[in-house]
Amino acid sequence: MLINTQGIVLRETKFNDLDKILTILTKKNGKVQSIAKGSRRPKSRLMPSTNVFCYSDLILYKGRNFYHMNQGDIINSFYSLRNDLEKLAYASYIVELVDFGMPELEQNDKVFNLLLKTLLVLSHMEKDYLKLVYAFEIKYISFIGYRPQLDSCVNCGTNIEEFLGFSVLSGGVLCKNCINGDKSVRNISNNIQQKLKVLLYIKLDCLEEISLTVEEEKSIGDILHSYIIAHIDKRIFNSLKVLKAIK
Structure with missing residues (x-):
């Protein structure tokens, strides 16, 4: 056939x-x-x-x-991705993540279009690659069924104004009454919660509309990486080793 x-x-x-x-x-x-x-x-x-x-x-x-x-x-x-070691490393991580997160023979138009758009945007970018990677990560993990709850407590559903923690295992933000006892919690501020929401919904070719400080990048990166490895069967990404080696 x-x-x-x-x-x-x-x-x-x-x-x-x-x-x-x-x-x-x-x-x-x-x-x-x-x-x-x-x-x-x-x-x-x-x-x-x-x-x-x-x-x-x-x-x-x-x-x-x-x-x-x-x-x-x-x-x-996407030949231009091979001409820049940093772009190559990020692109390699993106396809490695899709490879290990997607089951075989399961059509997913959202993931296909997201991957295609991400490679296209990355091939034309000259800086701020991390914003693109984080936007890809949170959209991708959402499209394969693990969308994080960012508006209210994932445990009790309470609307909270100041976000104290993000539960990697439960998949969302926690209020002050539910934060204790969850060993997978990552500290999160209201600002980081808002930035995660923007990254989830923003179009990839509009990333210049969001700015991230070095501290915000570190916090968001820790949350997303921990969340991803908790929900797909892969803990070590060879492409990330290469990225660390060239930085």
């Missing part, structure tokens, strides 16, 4: 001297594993569309164990 779809390559793995195994987020079929036969040959017609980040029109054939890539026509290679 032939499938025509758009797809973004999340991961590429050498299969043998000639072939690659690709992890692709497709628009129609969600995340799939595909073999690209002969794609490691220098003159292979498939080779350009099998690189990580590549966004292409694809024709896939469903085999017994894998999809097989029959054709790939590049729409955007």
